[in-house]
Amino acid sequence: MLSDVAVLALEGSHAFELGVFCEVFGIDRSDDALPVYDFALVSATGDTVPTRHGFDVRTSHGLERLSSADLICVPAYDLGVPQPDRLADELRAAAERGARVLSICTGAFLLGEAGLLDGRRCTTHWRYTEELARRHPRARVESDVLYVDEDPIITGAGTAAGVDTCLHVVRKEHGSAVANAIARRMVAPPHREGGQRQYRERPQPREGTGSLTPVLAWIEANLDQNLTVEAMARHAHLSPRTFARRFQQEAGTTPLQWLTGQRVLLVQHHLETTDDPITAIARRTGFGTVDNLRHHFARRLGITPQGYRRTFRTPHQES
Template sequence: MLRDVAVLALQGAHAFELGVFCEVFGIDRGDDALPVYDFALVSGTGGSVPMRHGFEVRTRHGLERLASADLICVPAYDPHVRQPDHLAEELRAAVERGARVLSICTGAFLLGEAGLLDGRRCTTHWRYTDELARRHPRARVESDVLYIDEDPVITGAGTAAGVDTCLHLIRKEHGSAVANAIARRMVAPPHRDGGQRQYRERPLPRHGTGSLAPVLAWIEANLDQNLTVEAMAHHARLSPRTFARRFRQETGTTPLQWLTGQRVLLAQHHLETTDEPVTAVAHRTGFGSIDTLRHHFARRLGTTPQAYRRTFGAPPTSG
């Protein structure tokens, strides 16, 4: 169970990504019955650390604090700024004893220097994926995803994707209800799937019909229905071909892939919060049968609905 979190204050670190870790893990939300972590900001010197934006952060803890951490967070930093020589060794030792490491953006470069990306899928901000692959050729760098969980190594892309990465881990550890509650406190989207595309500097064509957000809301409200691309396009008052193109531009995925993802999320919620038979969950979420639900759970989560419920939710029931 995740209890002890240490965040590295690196020389040349970016304030936003450092702040994401502090916001997600460093705030006491016990009054809302949410997890409270033993949180520490850590530096290689245990003192003042110059940040990228012209100010300094003073920490109370040196690297010895990493020895007790269940999770070590690595923010974005200038990967050309040299960090303490023994920091990579400390990260390797932490993973060897069972701790997780989580990086945002260029924080992945430090994990690479520690050898923790070797043989693992990983990501960083799309502007730096080529350099990360060049520096660490044994890493399996993916350039167009929001985050990758190769437990115990979790890597997130740039800036806002750091919030998604942290909420993913919260969801994995504590369930969707806790992750959603923390997201609401942060006024952040509760879940974006890690496989969604990173933003690219590519102008989108403008259409007079505006955003597809109302259609997405309609789909979410009707997940138990037989939703085809044609039905979604009809609701959007677009041709299926135009709708599919617009959908990919706005979400980075296809309508059916997004629909399946939303149905899996809804099924997770029901498995966590109700004791409904799995057959009922399959129908309520639009999968129709247990076999279809199992298939998509296996593909997306690597587990079965029954095993997921045993781990995260209500007592198992027949179904």
């Protein structure tokens, strides 16, 4: 049973991710009959550590404290700040003796340096997944998840996904009732739907210079219509075969895959900016039925339309 938690305070640590570990595991909630952990903030020096935000964090334990921990937590840190080699050695030794090692965001890079990601599924913030895969080619990096549990190695995505990751660990150790109670205390959802794709910035339409630019604009203006490859090809004055080949060359995908992506973007816009029912949005975006919309939306974004709306809907401002 999880009882002893050590959190690494790294030079260049990000305060939010460090604070998530302290909030979930470092607070005495015995008044609510919730677990209390033997919690320690640890650094390589056992002293103060400068964060990326211009203030120092004071620790009272050196790396020797890691030897007793059931769970070692590694926060995000600036990748340009070198960390002592012995940190990787300590993490590797902890995992070998059976301790869990949990990272948030760029903390996964330190796990990679320790060899703990080799042959394992893992994740980090979506901005850094390609870099993590480049530096650690034996890691199986997943870019569209909030966290990956490859016990005893657990990796979380960026920033707020640290809350999801830590609550997952609590749920795994103590059950849903305990995780839900801690989430309520934190005023946080006990579980979020979907992965990181829903949080990436949506690309803006690009000024195109290819031969299909006019037909792409026409498609975007008629997403509510029944658009087949044949209909798109007719508008481009090409045979369907030539149109499909040229589309793949210029857009990097098939016409129908591109069309579905544009419709999903339009669904996102309606979910974020209107209170329209899903049935109406399905008609206006060319999906036709609610089931068809839900299928493609969840397949693309890993979340239901209703879940996306709860997350991103902005209430109308009173004028």
